[in-house]
Amino acid sequence: MSFFISDAIADGAAVAGPQDGGLMGMLPLLLIMVLFYFMLIRPQTKRAKEHKNMVSALAKDDELVTNGGLLGRVKEVGESFLTVEIADGIEVKIQKQSVATLVPKGTFKSK
Numbered sequence: 253m254s255f256f257i258s259d260a261i262a263d264g265a266a267v268a269g270p271q272d273g274g275l276m277g278m279l280p281l282l283l284i285m286v287l288f289y290f291m292l293i294r295p296q297t298k299r300a301k302e303h304k305n306m307v308s309a310l311a312k313d314d315e316l317v318t319n320g321g322l323l324g325r326v327k328e329v330g331e332s333f334l335t336v337e338i339a340d341g342i343e344v345k346i347q348k349q350s351v352a353t354l355v356p357k358g359t360f361k362s363k
Contacts (some may be wrong), residue, residue: 307348310334315360318354325360 314326316336327343328335328359334351337343 257339287323306354307351310351310354315355315357317355318346319350322346323355323360 298323310326310329312329314327315324316326317323318336322336322344323340324336324338326334327337332348333345334348335343335345
């Protein structure tokens with residue numbers, strides 16, 4: 253019985269046999285990449301495209317909710333900013349990108 257490291261390495265390599273490489277070795281990695289694309293990347297780009305279209309279509313008297321939770325009605329549309337009425341006589345300027353969603357007409361009721 254030999255206790256030398258070189259003998260142990262040589263015996264282990266002979267028992268294990270040749271490694272299977274090529275496409276079968278990369279298949280799990282490729283499968284994970286495809287899974288990430290369909291579950292993470294594709295839905296995120298779709299959502300970003302829908303948000304961009306919604307923001308570009310904003311018009312006067314649209315009712316919206318901002319990312320900060322403000323509910324209001326659009327009074328003026330600029331290139332990068334909106335003027336939003338959040339209460340009677342109270343108007344704030346917000347960035348267009350901070351609009352979270354559009355709400356149905358009549359949701360925002362002013363006195």
